[in-house]
Amino acid sequence: MKNVILTAIVISTLLVACKSSKVVVPAVPLDCSSKTITYSGDIKAIMENNCTRCHNTNNKAGYNFLTLESIKKAAMSGQLLGTIKRTKGFAKMPAFSKKLDQATIDKIECWITNGMKE
Numbered sequence: 001m002k003n004v005i006l007t008a009i010v011i012s013t014l015l016v017a018c019k020s021s022k023v024v025v026p027a028v029p030l031d032c033s034s035k036t037i038t039y040s041g042d043i044k045a046i047m048e049n050n051c052t053r054c055h056n057t058n059n060k061a062g063y064n065f066l067t068l069e070s071i072k073k074a075a076m077s078g079q080l081l082g083t084i085k086r087t088k089g090f091a092k093m094p095a096f097s098k099k100l101d102q103a104t105i106d107k108i109e110c111w112i113t114n115g116m117k118e
């Protein structure tokens with residue numbers, strides 16, 4: 001009987017503790033393991049539809065997204081995901097347009113995670 005009461009006290013204390021402290025649920029990490037995303041098959045078209053009207057041979061902001069090299073450079077610096085996810089501290093891209101849809105952002109993220117295959 002004593003144990004039951006003790007257990008009840010412990011459990012309710014834990015519950016209160018959990019409720020009152022701000023529990024930050026970590027975002028579920030993106031699972032890219034089953035995704036085969038390539039530059040030629042996926043990324044090239046995304047960039048051409050959303051980015052290259054500004055970032056082309058004029059090298060706007062130092063990027064010509066008509067080239068794989070430039071996309072890789074933006075990816076490695078963290079700017080590619082930072083800008084399209086609209087993370088604080090980055091310019092919001094694509095500029096003067098709405099945010100890319102989540103599926104497209106995930107695709108780009110998985111492409112980077114999986115080694116930026118051609």
Ligand code: HEC
Pocket residue numbers: 047050051052053054055060061063074079080083084090091092093094095096100
């Ligand atoms: C309407 C023109 C336009 C479009 C479309 C556009 N950008 Fe930009 N981008 C700019 C300009 C202008 C800058 C210069 C930075 C600024 O806005 O302050 C820039 C800067 C950047 C930078 C440099 C980061 C920084 O903070 O300066 C990155 C990376 C970038 N853009 C990625 C993209 C990507 C990826 C897309 C497509 C999803 C895209 N941009 C679409 C105009 C554009």
